[in-house]
Amino acid sequence: MNITTKEFGIVDEEKVYLYTLENNRGMKLSCTNFGCVVTEILAPDRNGIFENVVLGFNNVDQYIQHKTYFGAVVGRVAGRIKDAEFExxxxxxxxPKTEGNNHIHGGVKxxxxxxxxxxxxxxxxxxxxxxxxxxxxxxEGYPGNVELTVTYLLTNDNQWIFTCHATTDQKTILNVTNHxxxxxxxxxxxDILNHELTLKCDRFLELDKELLPTGNIxxxxxxxxxxxxxxKIIDGVHSNHPQNILVGNGYDHPFIFTENHNRxxxxxxxxxxxTLTVETNQPCVVLYSSNQLQGDFTIQEGVQxxxxxxxxxETQGLPDAIHHPHFPSIVLDKGETYELKTVYSFGVEQA
Known part of the structure; x- marks a missing residue:
């Protein structure tokens, strides 16, 4: 097993590094100390060919220029907060209002x-x-000094284990994810339209025209x-369901798990x-089929x-939970520890 390091750019006069983790089976995960961004994951196909299976950029400047959140740890609160305020x-x-009248993905920075x-x-x-x-x-307007620790582990079982722990010195809200x-x-x-997805979820959150949860489940x-x-994802793209049309023909919805830690x-x-199997301790996953991904730029493979x-x-707590008392709370109090764990297991199915 191996870790290699190289320079990836400079942000605010601080050096940014790219770290490449490699296990004993040849799988690699590259990440950077800028936003804990995962830039690349090389996973084998059924013929043993290793290729990148995530979207990313070649340098830190592109991550700043294009607000895609590719591979990043997002927070303090992932998703949208209605009217960019809470009590x-x-x-x-x-x-800060960073999307219309609302706040999204932790703010400007x-x-x-x-x-x-x-x-x-x-x-x-x-x-x-x-x-x-x-x-x-x-x-970014949030209360409390918050100490965060994120770990990425690449195991010899071709698993990427993502954890986040946090503490605060006063009551605040916290809901972190990897994007x-x-x-x-x-x-x-x-594209991903013919990817087949299975979710152990029997409920999802209805969204309004600003893509905020209405509160209806x-x-x-x-x-x-x-x-x-x-x-297949294409089903939602071609669907005439009002919720699919609302988000740009596809999915951008929180799904509530019926169980955890069980595929x-x-x-x-x-x-x-x-194949990719995801297990988590979080109550929901936001499924986003990149319906809004567009712009005059290319990703690291040269693809437009x-x-x-x-x-x-995006495994996380329910979005905008602070405005919906019947959602699981995202309030973190002094003396409490926020704990997130999500495990991504990469495999193959034979033809």
């Missing part, structure tokens, strides 16, 4: 654009990186939101044979940005 214990907190401290991790059957960041009281865009075709040879039965027996997400791509190039599986 805790009778006190109102005002956040959320966790995804911060330079983190980094140190290598070497274990018997895994190598990894430990990233730490101290988010000061008032940063990787997966494409199991390898080297972005095709909808049963997936008899809709293209029912992934319990497996379904609750399974993604496969039949041509390459690649366009819709449906990647599939995000």
């Amino acid at each position: 805790l214990d009778g006190k109102q907190y005002i956040l 959320g966790l995804h654009e911060r330079v983190w401290l980094a140190e290598p991790i070497e274990q018997k059957n895994a190598v990894g990186m430990k990233f730490t960041y101290f988010s000061k009281n008032g940063e 990787s865009y997966f494409n199991l075709t390898g080297q972005v040879k095709d 909808i049963n997936v039965e008899n809709t293209v939101f029912d992934f319990r027996q497996g379904r 609750e997400i399974f993604l496969k791509e039949s041509v390459s044979g690649r 940005a366009r819709k449906y190039l990647g599939l995000c599986l």
Whole structure:
């Protein structure tokens, strides 16, 4: 097992490094201390050919220039916060409005654009990186000094283990995720429309025209939101369901798990044979089929940005939970520890 390091750019006069983790089976995961961005994952297909299965850029400047959140740790609070404000214990907190009238993905300079401290991790059957960041009281409008630790481990079982721990010195809100865009075709040879996804979720959140949860929780039965027996992403793109049309023809919805730590997400791509199994301790996954991905730029394979190039599986708490008391709470109090764990297992199915 091996870790290599190289310079990746400079941000705010701080050096940014790219760390490449390699296990004993040839799988590699590259990540950077800028936003804990995962830039590349080389995973084998059924013929043993290693290719990149996530979207990314070749240098840090592109990550800053193009607000895609490719591969980044997003927070303090992932997703949208209605009207860019919230109340805790009778006190109102005002956040920057970064999408219309709302706040999204932690603000103008959320966790995804911060330079983190980094140190290598070497274990018997895994190598990894430990990233730490101290988010000061008032940063992007959020209360509390928050100490965050993110770890990425690459194991010899071809697993990427993502954890996040955080503590605060005063009551605040926290809901972190990783925003990787997966494409199991390898080297972005095709879009993700024919990827088949299985979710252990029987409910999803209804969204309004600003893509905020309305508070209504909808049963997936008899809709293209029912992934319990497996379904191709293209079904939602061609669907006339108002919720698919609302988000730009596809998916950008939180799905609520019926169970955890038991293959609750399974993604496969039949041509390459690649599979991805995701298990987490989080209550939901935001499924985003990159319906809004567009712009005059190319990703690291030289492919022009366009819709449906990647599939995000953002394991997290329910979006905008601070405004919906019937959602699981995302409030973190002094003396408590926030703990997130998501395991991505890469495999293959034979033809």
